Amino acid sequence: MRYLLSIYKRAAHLHFLRWMRYRADVLVWILTIWCMLAIQAVFLFVTYSVSGGNFFGYSSNEIIGFFGTALLASGLAQSVITGVILTLSKAVWQGNLDHWLLQPPPFLFRIVTEELGIVWYWPHIIVGSGIVLYAFPASLWILAFASAIVASTIEMAIVLIFCLPSIRWGRWNPDEGLWEYLESARSMPIGRTRSFMLWLASFGVLQYSLALEVITGRLSLLILVLISAALWALALLLLKVLVRSYGSASS
Numbered sequence: 344m345r346y347l348l349s350i351y352k353r354a355a356h357l358h359f360l361r362w363m364r365y366r367a368d369v370l371v372w373i374l375t376i377w378c379m380l381a382i383q384a385v386f387l388f389v390t391y392s393v394s395g396g397n398f399f400g401y402s403s404n405e406i407i408g409f410f411g412t413a414l415l416a417s418g419l420a421q422s423v424i425t426g427v428i429l430t431l432s433k434a435v436w437q438g439n440l441d442h443w444l445l446q447p448p449p450f451l452f453r454i455v456t457e458e459l460g461i462v463w464y465w466p467h468i469i470v471g472s473g474i475v476l477y478a479f480p481a482s483l484w485i486l487a488f489a490s491a492i493v494a495s496t497i498e499m500a501i502v503l504i505f506c507l508p509s510i511r512w513g514r515w516n517p518d519e520g521l522w523e524y525l526e527s528a529r530s531m532p533i534g535r536t537r538s539f540m541l542w543l544a545s546f547g548v549l550q551y552s553l554a555l556e557v558i559t560g561r562l563s564l565l566i567l568v569l570i571s572a573a574l575w576a577l578a579l580l581l582l583k584v585l586v587r588s589y590g591s592a593s594s
Contacts, residue, residue: 347448347449347452350448350452350456351452351456354456354457354459355459355461358458358459358461358462359461359462362462369462369463372463373463373466376463376526377466379526379527380414380526383410383527383529383530384410386530386531387406387410387530387531390531391403391406398531399531399532399533399535399536400535401532401535401555404478404479405478405532405555405559406532407474407477407478408474408475408478408479408487408555408558409531409532409551409552409555410474411470411471411472411473411474411475411477411478412471412475412487412490412491412494412551412554412555412558413471413529413548413551414467414468414470414471414474415467415468415471415472415474415475415488415491415495416471416491416492416494416495416498416550416551416554417464417467417471417495417498417525417529417551418464418465418466418467418468418471418495419468419491419492419495420494420495420496420498420499420502421460421463421464421467421498421525422459422460422461422463422464422465422468423455423459423460423495423499424455424460424498424499424502424503425458425459425460425463425464426454426455426456426457426458426459426460427454427455427502427503427506427517428502428506428517428521428522429457429458430454430457430458431454431506431509431510431517432506432509432517434457435509435510440510444586450582450586451579451582471491472488475487475488475491479558483558486557486558486564487558489564490554490555490557490558490564490567491554493550493554493564493567493568493571494550494551494553494554494567496571496575497550497567497570497571497574498525498547498548498550500571500574500575500577500578501547501550501574502517502521502525503578503581503582504574504577504578504581505517505521505547506521507578507581507582507585508581508585510582510585510586510588511585511588524547525547525548529545529548529551532551532552532555533545533549533552534549534552534553534555534556534561534562535556535561550567550570553566553567553570554567
């Protein structure tokens with residue numbers, strides 16, 4: 344554990360040193376993300392106002408809490424899992440994946456630490472935490488943060504499930520389209536709707552709505568944990584199968 348933590352510490356240090364060289368690019372990227380988030384916030388406000396307060400059965404505080412939970416969970420998830428999206432397909436195309444497989448750190452840990460998203464997504468964590476503290480009473484704070492953390496692990500697993508095919512089929516770039524989907528599809532909570540098509544269209548960010556249901560007492564935290572465990576089991580299975588497939592193909 345100490346060895347893995349030391350690798351993650353060095354990866355974080357390298358991450359900050361790397362992006363200190365491109366301050367302007369990082370600033371523009373962060374501003375772009377937050378412009379989209381501002382549009383989502385305005386969309387939520389306008390939709391809630393037009394609906395006369397009958398927004399899929401959610402109160403105004405629950406809408407605000409959902410937005411904060413989504414920010415916090417996505418900030419945590421994307422700070423960790425960014426490396427999969429940014430580097431995995433490139434490693435396949437450039438022929439570096441064999442080198443990755445031969446490194447001492449576990450392969451999954453190597454993918455995660457290759458590139459971090461702390462510089463880009465720390466505002467999500469700070470602002471999301473503040474909104475959660477504002478929207479929910481103090482008695483729900485522990486449950487709210489626990490639900491957001493579990494929701495972030497669900498998002499990590501979903502990203503892995505999307506990106507792992509690029510190990511075997513390197514023609515697909517997970518960077519194209521996945522970011523836009525994750526950033527735009529979390530505009531509203533849908534946990535209390537009965538529209539199957541809406542659930543299907545938002546399945547990649549459904550964890551935020553489920554986290555809100557846990558916070559409001561409509562769903563058990565254990566169910567959210569079980570969903571995360573099931574998705575991680577699938578992601579790790581795909582990782583094992585596809586890495587073996589790649590290894591047999593390269594040999």
